[in-house]
Amino acid sequence: MSVYLLSTANFAGLMALVAISFGVASRTISRPLLQKIALGVILGFGAAAASLQPFMFVNGLQIDPRNLFVGCAGAFVGPLAGIISFAMAALTRYYEGEPSAAVCILSLFVATCAGLAWRHFTRNRERTDERLLLVLGGAISLSYVCTFLLPSTYWAMVFSSAVPFLVLTNLIGSSLLGGFLERERRRAKRWRRLQTQALLDPLTGLSNRRAFEEAYAIAVGAGDSSGTAFILIDLDHFKLVNDTYGHAIGDSVLVAVARNVSDSVRERDLVARFGGEEFAVCLPNSTREQAAVIAQRIRRSISDVQKTKAVSGLSIAASVGVCWSEAALELEAAFDRADRALYQAKINGRDQVVFSEHIEPSSTSSGPSRAPRITGQTANS
Secondary structure: OHHHHHHHHHHHHHHHHHHHHHHHHHHHOOOHHHHHHHHHHHHHHHHHHHOOOOOEEEOOEEEOOHHHHHHHHHHHOOHHHHHHHHHHHHHHHHHHOOOOHHHHHHHHHHHHHHHHHHHHHOOOOOOOOHHHHHHHHHHHHHHHHHHHHOOHHHHHHHHHHHHHHHHHHHHHHHHHHHHHHHHHHHHHHHHHHHHHHHOEOOOOOOEOHHHHHHHHHHHHHOOOOOOEEEEEEEEOOHHHHHHHHOHHHHHHHHHHHHHHHHHHOOOOOEEEEEEOOEEEEEEOOOOHHHHHHHHHHHHHHHHHHHHOHHHOOOOOOEEEEEEEEOOOOOHHHHHHHHHHHHHHHHHOOOOOEEEHHHOOOOOOOOOOOOHHHHHOOOOOO
16 A cells, blocks of 8 residues: 555656646747647656556556556647657657557557547637546546457456556546646647737737837848838828728728738738838838839728728728838838838828839938837827
């Protein structure tokens, strides 16, 4: 009895160590692929370590709870982590040698598949309650049907002494360890959602200025040879829309503009709302001709917003300033050039596209540069 108690205490300590490591990795590793690999290794370590302190031996067979860890890897992290943890546990069992290593490895495989099946059937649930965790423990315990692949002389002893103990261990372990892993999974998901929300404009769903600045730095740092275009878009007379029809209609216009602009660019291009009625687009790896075509497409798409049911009948137009350069520019410099081109488009009568290289030096002398406003508010036109 004292041996069982010691083994149980060691198992509880191992679960606590795995749970703590799981939590640390979930919070500190941001890249999804690396995180899944790390979590798979952690749970695989738990499975391998469980074999160092077996609960009992039955006719020379080592009885330990490693199936719980590989099952949880599949259930709470996914296929990649399940495969990694299974491989680690299977290799450990293989090097332990006979008797019946192949049957035990097959049992680990079944436990991994049980965890993945549980994950599939619970994937649409917001929360995983105690009942579902117990179902997971029962599903992992189905792996012990592999015992029937052992010689029949083992059956009576294994099913009378080992299997009931292991099933109880899986039920309790899935409730304790699984409960902690589920809380960490929800916490990590909530954290990722908050991070995403911090980088999105809440009205339009586009990237906000902060996200755009980060993405722009990455895009221009790639060293594309064709050139890069920065496009600044400002809706014409948008203040009049808000004053005449109210902010609810104004918001509907902004949402429709965001959707049309996004549909007008390529998949690799960046689109953001900088604030107010101002939008920004980055076209990496683009020739000047491509930039001109896309800029005009954007302008026309904004004019088509009036066809949207929510804002039907309103006349919407935009002035567009474009800075294209073969060599990559810092965002502040690109913004300054595009902003001057946008100002010139306003002077010329609005609802048009102007490239920064077409501006005479005197044309914008009375129009102050807004480059410092990259981190400020947008003025109404």
